[in-house]
Amino acid sequence: MISVKGLKKSYGxxxxxxxxxxxxxxxxxxxxxxxxxxxxxxxxxxLNMLETISGGHVIIDGMDLADKKTDINKVRTEVGMVFQQFxxxxxxxxxxxxxxxxxxxxxxxxxxxxxxxxxxxxxxGLSDKANVYxxxxxxxxxxxxxxxxxxxxxxxxxxxxxxTSALDPxxxxxxxxxxxxxxxxxxxxxxxxxxxxxxxxxxxxxxxMDGGYIVEENTPQELFxxxxxxxxxxFLSKVL
Amino acid sequence: MDFQFDIIREYLxxxxxxxxxxxxxxxxxxxIGLILGLLIGLGKMASNKWVRLPFIWHVNFYxxxxxxxxxxLIHFGVMPxxxxxxxxxxxxxxxxxxxxxxxxxxxxxxxxxxxxxxxMEAARSLGMTHVQAMWxxxxxxxxxxxxxxLGNEFIVLLKDSSLAxxxxxxxxxxxxxxxxxxxxxxxxxxxxxxxIYLVLTLSLTYLLNYIERRLEKE
Numbered sequence: 001m002i003s004v005k006g007l008k009k010s011y012g013x014x015x016x017x018x019x020x021x022x023x024x025x026x027x028x029x030x031x032x033x034x035x036x037x038x039x040x041x042x043x044x045x046x047l048n049m050l051e052t053i054s055g056g057h058v059i060i061d062g063m064d065l066a067d068k069k070t071d072i073n074k075v076r077t078e079v080g081m082v083f084q085q086f087x088x089x090x091x092x093x094x095x096x097x098x099x100x101x102x103x104x105x106x107x108x109x110x111x112x113x114x115x116x117x118x119x120x121x122x123x124x125g126l127s128d129k130a131n132v133y134x135x136x137x138x139x140x141x142x143x144x145x146x147x148x149x150x151x152x153x154x155x156x157x158x159x160x161x162x163x164t165s166a167l168d169p170x171x172x173x174x175x176x177x178x179x180x181x182x183x184x185x186x187x188x189x190x191x192x193x194x195x196x197x198x199x200x201x202x203x204x205x206x207x208x209m210d211g212g213y214i215v216e217e218n219t220p221q222e223l224f225x226x227x228x229x230x231x232x233x234x235f236l237s238k239v240l
Numbered sequence: 241m242d243f244q245f246d247i248i249r250e251y252l253x254x255x256x257x258x259x260x261x262x263x264x265x266x267x268x269x270x271x272i273g274l275i276l277g278l279l280i281g282l283g284k285m286a287s288n289k290w291v292r293l294p295f296i297w298h299v300n301f302y303x304x305x306x307x308x309x310x311x312x313l314i315h316f317g318v319m320p321x322x323x324x325x326x327x328x329x330x331x332x333x334x335x336x337x338x339x340x341x342x343x344x345x346x347x348x349x350x351x352x353x354x355x356x357x358x359x360m361e362a363a364r365s366l367g368m369t370h371v372q373a374m375w376x377x378x379x380x381x382x383x384x385x386x387x388x389x390l391g392n393e394f395i396v397l398l399k400d401s402s403l404a405x406x407x408x409x410x411x412x413x414x415x416x417x418x419x420x421x422x423x424x425x426x427x428x429x430x431x432x433x434x435x436i437y438l439v440l441t442l443s444l445t446y447l448l449n450y451i452e453r454r455l456e457k458e
Contacts, residue, residue, distance in 0.1 A: 073369055088362075091384075101366035149366070
C-alpha cells in the first residue's frame with residue numbers, strides 16, 4: 001500500500017528525516033510514537049506531500065511521490081489526512097465541509113455527496129450537527145467532523161497527525177473510539193500519537209522514531225513490554 | 241461673523257456638478273484600483289523572485305511618494321504621451337487608480353496571508369488544486385477580513401480626489417477654490433465643500449458597516 005524507501009527531508013541545513021524506510025500493508029494500522037522533534041509529524045506529512053521530500057521514494061498505491069510526473073492531487077484523493085488543529089473550514093457548515101471536496105474534486109452530484117456525508121456523520125455520531133458551523137462544535141466534535149470529511153473522499157489510507165493532542169482530556173475518548181471503529185472496518189491507517197493506550201490496543205505495529213530515524217518497530221506487545229533499544233526504553237519509561 | 245449665503249447659493253449648481261464628478265472619479269478609480277490591486281497583490285505573492293520584483297516596486301513607488309507629486313507627474317509627464325490635449329479628469333482617475341492599487345495590493349496580500357496555513361493544507365490534502373483551494377477556501381475567508389481596510393482605503397481615495405483640483409479637474413474642490421478665488425472668502429466655499437465631503441464619506445462609512453454586518457451573519 002505504502003512503500004517508503006530511504007526517505008530524507010531537510011529544511012536548509014537541518015536534516016529532519018535522515019533515512020526512513022518502511023512498508024505499510026493494506027488494512028494495517030501503524031502507530032508512530034517518539035519524542036517531540038523526532039520527525040514523526042514530518043514523516044507523516046511527507047506521505048501526502050504536504051512536505052516536499054528531499055531524497056528517497058514514497059510509493060503510494062503504485063504512484064511515486066518523488067517522481068515529478070506524478071499527479072499529486074490524484075495521490076491526495078487516495079490519502080485522507082486528519083490534523084491536530086482540525087482545520088475545518090469555518091465559513092462552511094459541517095455538511096458543506098464534508099461534501100465540498102467530493103463535489104469539486106470527485107465531481108459527484110450534490111445529492112450523492114450529501115447522502116455519503118450523512119452516512120459518515122451518522123457513523124461519527126454527529127447527524128444532528130449537519131447544518132451548524134464549526135465554531136459551535138466542541139473540539140472532539142470538530143475532530144470527528146474532520147475525520148468524516150477525510151473519509152468522504154473514500155481514501156485508501158488515512159493519516160492522523162496527533163489527532164487528540166489539541167483536545168480537552170475528556171474529549172480524547174470519543175475521537176479514539178471513532179478511529180478504533182475505523183481500524184476494525186479494515187482502513188489502512190498511519191497514526192502519529194502520544195496515546196500509548198490506543199497504540200497498544202489498536203495498533204498492528206508500533207514504530208518508535210527519534211532524531212530522524214526509525215529506531216525500532218514491532219508489534220505493540222513486543223515494543224512496549226520488551227523494547228530492544230536504550231533510547232526506546234528511556235522514552236517509554238517516561239511516558240508509560 | 242457675516243456669513244454670505246448668496247455665495248453658496250450662486251455656486252450651488254457648480255458644487256453639485258463637482259460633487260457628481262468627485263463621486264464618478266472616485267468610483268471609477270476604486271474599481272480600477274481594486275482590479276489592479278488584486279493583480280498586483282497576486283504578483284507580489286509569486287514564488288519567483290524576479291516575477292515579484294516589478295510588483296514590489298510598483299507598491300514601493302506609489303505608496304512611498306506623495307499622491308500630489310504623482311498627479312503632477314502623470315498629468316504633465318505621462319499623459320501627454322497618450323493624449324493631446326490632456327484631459328485632467330482622465331489624469332486624475334489614472335493617478336488615483338494607480339495610487340490606490342498599491343494600497344489594495346497590500347490589503348489583499350495581508351488578507352490572504354492572515355488565513356491560517358492549515359486551511360490550505362486541509363484543502364490540498366482533500367485533493368483540491370491550489371486554485372480550487374484558493375477559490376473555495378482561502379478567498380472567501382480573506383475577503384471578509386479585507387472589507388474593513390478596503391473601506392478605509394475607499395474613504396481615503398474619495399478625499400484624496402480633491403487633489404485633482406490642482407490640475408483643474410472640475411471636481412468638488414475645484415469649484416471650492418473657484419468660489420474662493422472670485423470672492424476672496426474662505427469660510428463660505430471651504431466649509432461647504434468640507435461638509436459635502438463629510439456627507440459623502442459618512443454615507444460610505446455606513447454603507448460599508450452595513451456590508452460588514454451582512455457578511456458577519458453569513
